[in-house]
Amino acid sequence: MFSSNAHSFMFSCELYPQCKSGIGGWSSGSDFSASQRRRSAPSRVTCCASTSSSGKTHGGFLMEEEASGTSTIAGGGVRDVYGEDRATEDQGVTPWNVSVSCGYTLLRDPHFNKGLAFNDKERDSHYLRGLIPPSVLSQETQVKKMIQHIRQYEVPLHKFVAMMDLQGRNERLFYRLLLDHVEELLPVVYTPTVGEACQKYGNIFMSPQGLYISLKDKGRILEVLRNWPERNIQVIVVTDGERILGLGDLGCQGMGIPVGKLSLYTALGGVRPSSCLPITIDVGTNNENLLNEEFYIGLRQKRATGQEYADLLQEFMNAVKQNYGEKILVQFEDFANHNAFDLLEKYRSTHLVFNDDIQGTASVVLAGLIAALKLVGGDLPDHKFLFLGAGEAGTGIAELIALETSKRTNLPVEEMRKNIWLVDSKGLIVDSRKESLQHFKKPWAHEHEPVEELVDAINDIKPTVLIGTSGRGRTFTKEVIEAMASLNEKPIILSLSNPTSQSECTAEEAYTWSQGRAIFASGSPFDPVEYDGKVFMPGQSNNAYIFPGFGLGLIMSGTIRVHDDLLLAAAQALASQVAEEDYDKGLIYPPFSNIRKISAHIAAKVAAKAYELGLATNIPQPKDLMKFAESSMYTPAYRDYR
Ligand SMILES: NC(=O)C1=CN([C@@H]2O[C@H](COP(=O)(O)OP(=O)(O)OC[C@H]3O[C@@H](n4cnc5c(N)ncnc54)[C@H](OP(=O)(O)O)[C@@H]3O)[C@@H](O)[C@H]2O)C=CC1
Ligand SMILES: CC(=O)C(=O)O
Ligand SMILES: [Mg+2]
Numbered sequence: 001m002f003s004s005n006a007h008s009f010m011f012s013c014e015l016y017p018q019c020k021s022g023i024g025g026w027s028s029g030s031d032f033s034a035s036q037r038r039r040s041a042p043s044r045v046t047c048c049a050s051t052s053s054s055g056k057t058h059g060g061f062l063m064e065e066e067a068s069g070t071s072t073i074a075g076g077g078v079r080d081v082y083g084e085d086r087a088t089e090d091q092g093v094t095p096w097n098v099s100v101s102c103g104y105t106l107l108r109d110p111h112f113n114k115g116l117a118f119n120d121k122e123r124d125s126h127y128l129r130g131l132i133p134p135s136v137l138s139q140e141t142q143v144k145k146m147i148q149h150i151r152q153y154e155v156p157l158h159k160f161v162a163m164m165d166l167q168g169r170n171e172r173l174f175y176r177l178l179l180d181h182v183e184e185l186l187p188v189v190y191t192p193t194v195g196e197a198c199q200k201y202g203n204i205f206m207s208p209q210g211l212y213i214s215l216k217d218k219g220r221i222l223e224v225l226r227n228w229p230e231r232n233i234q235v236i237v238v239t240d241g242e243r244i245l246g247l248g249d250l251g252c253q254g255m256g257i258p259v260g261k262l263s264l265y266t267a268l269g270g271v272r273p274s275s276c277l278p279i280t281i282d283v284g285t286n287n288e289n290l291l292n293e294e295f296y297i298g299l300r301q302k303r304a305t306g307q308e309y310a311d312l313l314q315e316f317m318n319a320v321k322q323n324y325g326e327k328i329l330v331q332f333e334d335f336a337n338h339n340a341f342d343l344l345e346k347y348r349s350t351h352l353v354f355n356d357d358i359q360g361t362a363s364v365v366l367a368g369l370i371a372a373l374k375l376v377g378g379d380l381p382d383h384k385f386l387f388l389g390a391g392e393a394g395t396g397i398a399e400l401i402a403l404e405t406s407k408r409t410n411l412p413v414e415e416m417r418k419n420i421w422l423v424d425s426k427g428l429i430v431d432s433r434k435e436s437l438q439h440f441k442k443p444w445a446h447e448h449e450p451v452e453e454l455v456d457a458i459n460d461i462k463p464t465v466l467i468g469t470s471g472r473g474r475t476f477t478k479e480v481i482e483a484m485a486s487l488n489e490k491p492i493i494l495s496l497s498n499p500t501s502q503s504e505c506t507a508e509e510a511y512t513w514s515q516g517r518a519i520f521a522s523g524s525p526f527d528p529v530e531y532d533g534k535v536f537m538p539g540q541s542n543n544a545y546i547f548p549g550f551g552l553g554l555i556m557s558g559t560i561r562v563h564d565d566l567l568l569a570a571a572q573a574l575a576s577q578v579a580e581e582d583y584d585k586g587l588i589y590p591p592f593s594n595i596r597k598i599s600a601h602i603a604a605k606v607a608a609k610a611y612e613l614g615l616a617t618n619i620p621q622p623k624d625l626m627k628f629a630e631s632s633m634y635t636p637a638y639r640d641y642r
Helices: 005-010 034-039 103-107 120-125 139-152 156-169 171-180 182-189 193-199 221-226 251-269 306-324 337-347 356-376 392-409 413-417 431-436 454-461 478-487 507-513 547-557 564-575 580-584 592-612 625-632
Strands: 071-074 097-100 211-214 235-239 276-282 329-332 352-355 385-388 420-424 465-468 492-495 519-522 529-531 534-536
Touching (some): 139 171, 156 193, 171 251, 182 592, 211 251, 235 251, 251 592, 306 337, 356 492, 356 519, 385 454, 392 420, 507 529
Parallel strands (some): 235 276, 329 352, 385 420, 465 492
16 A cells, blocks of 8 residues: 555565565655665666646655656556546546556555566566566466465464565555465455464564644544545545454554554455555543553553543544545444443444444344244244453444344334343342443343343353353363353354454363363454364354445445444345355355455345335445445456556
8 A cells, every 4th residue: 555665674575475575664654765765766667656636646645757758558457336436537537547667666556566476577667677677477476485485484463564565565466365275265364363473563564554643633624634645535444443353452553453454355355455545543542551651652641541642542433434425435444332321322323433343243143143033943042142341342333233123023122132131340230339330231030130240141041052252362271161061052153352362261161161062253254173073163253244245335335324224134144155065064144255255245245225214325226235245346357457
């Protein structure tokens, strides 16, 4: 996304096989030496610049000299429905003519760089001869080489860094690699490794990957948004870093999350990378370790709260709409629950927003439960649910289950809630606690004696489904799993907390302590488990199944508001993708290797529901939404630049 000089010493991997990237020596954007600056300013410069309607030039971050040496790409590749990357329609150029950097600058532009895949004609026409070794490699060969390169690293964080390095050098190769090896690389660019990356973000921060908006920017957030080099943004993932996975307040270092989520928007959902914008809002941090950390990258102050916080968020939401229009999708991610519910409530009727932790998670879990019914029998209203954790994920899932059950039974949601129980850090949520409960817990305060321990709640409530959303690892103890197994032939146990260290139990524990009877899935992936001579395949119950396809559905239909029925549609679409062979393995989610097809299904169903509800503005409605979704997807194949 950025032609950062900071990558110069790592230019490499698919270019120079002997060159290994690694941690250390990373510089921030401001550390470039003068010689590095000079080296990346050839006389034939660039372009990709596009002039916005406001007249401000964006994307011309290397336009230091006249653009007469600009190369023009004409045609080639498959055009997606969004138009080509950085298409410059408003300059009177067709989307098939895209001006790009040439020469050395082209090799520094991750949008267009192909490394050794530039063929001889391209090397001639784009002034590349001599700048790269003579060998020409196909993208397939580069992928083969890169995966070998990534596999050399034993430490997951090193793999993460190598992937980020690739993303900053050659975007299409990054996405090709990620898609081709999605099950292997998802845990690298996403949970669990992204959690560790956020914890160490200050040390591995390499080049700008997203936009930082801090309290210092109050009054000029619109200006800050306009500094981002891309103009046609369709989806923003924003965090304030206060609840990063189950790791707590990581302040400004939470940036790894929006960056990672948006990589999945592109890889899994086919939303083109140039229309994705990761944002971290820095209002300070209450994490003392970070405040005392010499290399902390964020504001060194306690978190702003109350009116100051609300005003900054309001300015942000206004600026986003003003800059990108009514249909910009804003995904709230990893806010603490004392802000998350309020933000969602405040903006859901004025903006196209959804909270992934509350709503995306609800949809993915409901999908898993619908699928699980095939393995355990009965319908949703026949089941009883108990949660450990009554925050965003817990109450969000609980509410969507109640909604779906209400639709299935034609009974009021309030009635359906009675089958759902939640435990928080103070024990079972019961009516005697109602006065002191946060508002999002109140609907779950049923009549019951106070119960402190989870295992006692299990024995009292007798749930068929146990769901962990506590953010606390190893809270599903042997006693807990055994209690579930003694009550149910096939207990459904979902251990959703991330990263792996925070998972309520491991896959091995779930299978072993239930004598192989548990239907198990977890937020972060676990390896298959061998128990009693049988191999068990744990599924991954993570909102990554939902938000990429969900977002694509909203974008392609021009939907302007998120309605709960869209989340239900997404859940049903995902559940419908679980095949017999998956069920045979005890799985309640389809494999990620089919994710593009799964996302297209989700997008099509979400869009169909949006059209039905009158929320979609892209008229006329395409006849075949599935085909439309598939054809809308960004493909990371290289383009022909001759
Ligand atoms: N798999 C997935 O797709 C997703 C997973 N998650 C994961 O879920 C976890 C929780 O996220 P979220 O709901 O947003 O967080 P919240 O902070 O909103 O909620 C956490 C809840 O857990 C409760 N809790 C904390 N410790 C204990 C304990 N020892 N015993 C019982 N309850 C406890 C808290 O209680 P109290 O209210 O009393 O403080 C609170 O109700 C995180 O690890 C996150 O990574 C989140 C979203 C998606
Ligand atoms: C998966 C996710 O969104 C979370 O753990 O917060
Ligand atoms: Mg999250």
